[in-house]
Amino acid sequence: MSGKPVDRRDDLARIEAAFVGTPLAGLPIGHGPSGTILVADVDPDRLYEAWRAADALVPVTGRRPVLVTDDFDDGLTIRPEPEQGPSESELRAFAEAAAASAPWLSYRHYSEDQQVEQNEIDYHARGTTRVDLSALVSDVALPTPVPVLERAMYDRLLTDADLHAQVLGKVRLVTQTDYWFTPDSVLLMLVPTSDVRSSAYWVDFYGALTCEHQRKLAEVLAQWRHRWDARLVASWGTMLQFQVGRRPTPGDEAWVAAGQLKALAPNLDLRRWEVAVALSAGDVWFVHNRP
Template identity: 75%
Template sequence: MIGHTPTVRNDLDQIRAAFVGTPLAGLPIGHGPAGTVLVADVDPDRLHPAWQAADALVPVLGRRPVLVTDDFDGTLRFRPEPEPGPSESELRAFAEAAEASDPWSIYHHYSEDEEVYEGEVGYYARGVAGVALTALVSDVALPTERQALERTLYDRLLADADLHARVFASVRFLTRTDYWYTPNSVLLMLLPTSDIRSSGYWVDFYGALTSEYQRRLAEVLAQWRHRWDARLVASWGTMLQFQVGRPPAPGDEAWAAAGQLKALAPNLDLNRWEVAVALSAGDAWFVHNRP
């Protein structure tokens, strides 16, 4: 259900009052683009606490928060008057189309189609983070699909506690908030909806430049929230950052999540088996998709 409270979402004074006692207290507030509200001068060193304060107020304000930056976008500025956003019917149609879509039919990582031939196993089993695991898959018949090789490697890695600990130590940076990108100038954008899918209408992401991809991204937001309690914290244009409340368990869950993350983030320079190891023990996801 698409949820918001019109009189609350347009009342800047009420938003200011709700911010009292939070890291957002006293910050400049104004009308943003397409029905949003912008909160300026967010401390880059306290991004996560600022977002968490706004996220806790969603039931009060009816507005879902996302951190944005004007480092690359000159349109993110206060408007003198509220700027109309999409109509109720338009937003409902957007959310319904998103729910009916299959995001993973178009978000597809190129590595899923690769095959591994003689002499190439060491490259895929070495790992970007520097732990070589060629011996774990030395008996795999070649050629084979890359994803089959990586899944075999991942399963065998899970059975070796010492090797798994070494790999985890090398890839744990991926799911830590200190790995997140920090812009010079940060604003908090309060979207005029509390609905997860509908919020995708306003998300600026290089991986969703068309209306079709925008709807698919909205469905990703809804699926990840339902399955992993993954909440969108920031959208920096080519990067998305998520707080994750239920990290996937090692095995099938982590493997599935790693595949989806790689599909959405083609510029994430880790193998899928490395991502799967990292995702089971961290509460912060980083998506990178750039030209």
């Protein structure tokens, strides 16, 4: 496992010095829960800039950054002394179990197993964009599984430039930071590892409430980082926000990525074919999973 955990006696002054000249300069900094370091009073209007500054400094700090909020968690406070986190062996075992997991067997969108009946075609063909694609699938025999119908709509949509432009104009917002949730109070959490998979040990997400799902989420983070250079920017409990360095190309890549995003984000209010259109045209992803 790469990204050896940093010394729990990490020198706060060294990190403060690294922040000089960045949006994090001069902000309150101290020890957080379970071996983390917290930077308080992050400007909600500049949270993406703050995260990018910390992400660029991972080779210096040895810590992956993630934006968090204390709006819903009183435990996210700066502590006077370091708090013990997992040992190196514990973190290694977590990462090894994550790498051996099969996240997409557990993370599945409920619609994957549903059938589309004749009287439901308009509902699926309009989606949330209200762009009518029913003419594109008029020859699809019904009933048929939802993924089969949606893939047919998506493939045919890619061949119709006018319809594709209409859909893209309505869905591109979900792959822009304008769509992101912004809490009232924002902190930057620096977790004590530079390893992407291991960093999920500290991620608080409603879609990973058990130890088993926490490991599966860790593998999702590792797979998305490897495939799309997707970097976790923020974790707001029921929402995750990512910066993506490599957009999925239209077709199979975007379709697979959209299915994974919908599986992890059952409360993302778009059809899979709409998400696939959006993912090829934006550099951030939004995950929403709530009660």
